[in-house]
Amino acid sequence: MYLTEALKAGADVVVGHGHGPVCHFYDDAVIRSYGYKVIRSSGSEVIRSSGSEVIRSSGYKVIRSNRKTVKPNNLKTLKSKLQFITHFTDRYSYLDSAMMALEGGCRWIQLRMKDADEAEIERTARQILPECRRRGAVFIIDDHVELVKRVGADGVHLGKNDMPVDEARRILGDEFIIGGTANTFEDIQRLAAQGADYIGCGPFRFTTTKKNLAPMLGIEGYENIVSLMKTHGINLPIVAIGGITYDDIPQVMATGVTGIALSGSVLRADNPVEEMRKIAIQLRVKN
Numbered sequence: 001m002y003l004t005e006a007l008k009a010g011a012d013v014v015v016g017h018g019h020g021p022v023c024h025f026y027d028d029a030v031i032r033s034y035g036y037k038v039i040r041s042s043g044s045e046v047i048r049s050s051g052s053e054v055i056r057s058s059g060y061k062v063i064r065s066n067r068k069t070v071k072p073n074n075l076k077t078l079k080s081k082l083q084f085i086t087h088f089t090d091r092y093s094y095l096d097s098a099m100m101a102l103e104g105g106c107r108w109i110q111l112r113m114k115d116a117d118e119a120e121i122e123r124t125a126r127q128i129l130p131e132c133r134r135r136g137a138v139f140i141i142d143d144h145v146e147l148v149k150r151v152g153a154d155g156v157h158l159g160k161n162d163m164p165v166d167e168a169r170r171i172l173g174d175e176f177i178i179g180g181t182a183n184t185f186e187d188i189q190r191l192a193a194q195g196a197d198y199i200g201c202g203p204f205r206f207t208t209t210k211k212n213l214a215p216m217l218g219i220e221g222y223e224n225i226v227s228l229m230k231t232h233g234i235n236l237p238i239v240a241i242g243g244i245t246y247d248d249i250p251q252v253m254a255t256g257v258t259g260i261a262l263s264g265s266v267l268r269a270d271n272p273v274e275e276m277r278k279i280a281i282q283l284r285v286k287n
């Protein structure tokens with residue numbers, strides 16, 4: 001059985017919508033995002049990447065990727081303009097969402113799994129981390145400071161109901177990225193004083209991706225915040241978040257924010273990989 005063989009090949013061989021490593025009911029967009037090519041020949045199907053190791057069974061080949069590992073430069077990240085927030089849909093798992101974002105050229109992934117227990121988050125984090133490393137992408141985790149340290153992620157994102165940024169800094173030190181959520185300029189002042197590396201600022205507009213949303217900022221809200229930051233001499237990267245789509249990007253970036261974070265508009269697209277690619281090109285994200 002190819003399933004058994006593929007499972008043996010390792011947890012990093014992940015195909016399909018399911019939460020397990022291999023699922024029969026895949027679609028090509030998801031498979032490609034995992035670095036595999038689907039080649040159909042004389043009734044059999046071959047799933048392959050550009051790596052070296054070949055496992056062959058019942059007409060299927062799974063070739064493991066051989067790409068090099070790159071630890072990202074955190075300073076560069078903070079100038080990065082595009083962060084993808086993982087989510088699940090009826091078509092895609094959290095892991096699928098991260099893989100498609102990476103395939104589309106995003107180089108900053110935040111693992112956010114609000115309703116999952118820590119063991120499941122850790123399992124998913126350990127699957128996504130090597131994929132980020134292979135592409136030189138930054139990998140941060142929402143909420144879970146200790147988990148970031150345990151799995152060796154690049155950082156954490158913390159909101160108002162999470163561990164305070166200064167406490168997280170004492171645990172993680174200066175090598176890890178710590179992002180904080182702001183809904184107002186006062187939040188930004190507090191986070192700057194606590195030593196946040198960047199601010200996730202929103203929501204831009206209504207979104208179903210997050211419950212208990214703060215009031216929407218809109219374009220005017222970002223303009224005010226950016227101008228107040230200038231007058232108060234606060235120089236921190238600001239990532240706009242909340243319901244942002246491809247079409248919003250020029251206007252949002254024109255407010256002077258550093259970048260954007262998004263999720264739903266990519267996952268709702270007919271082809272999430274291509275949607276992310278369009279967005280990465282528009283923001284001139286370098287790979």
Ligand SMILES: Cc1ncc(COP(=O)(O)OP(=O)(O)O)c(N)n1
Binds near residue numbers: 162
């Ligand atoms: C980039 C970014 N900005 C804001 C948030 C929201 O964080 P938080 O307020 O803690 O809410 P949850 O995401 O934990 O529901 C974020 N995650 N990322």
Ligand SMILES: Cc1ncsc1CCOP(=O)(O)O
Binds near residue numbers: 085262
């Ligand atoms: C995590 C988070 N915090 C504020 S809005 C939001 C959700 C972002 O996802 P989307 O782009 O789907 O609105």
Ligand SMILES: [Mg+2]
Binds near residue numbers: 142157158162
């Ligand atoms: Mg949080």
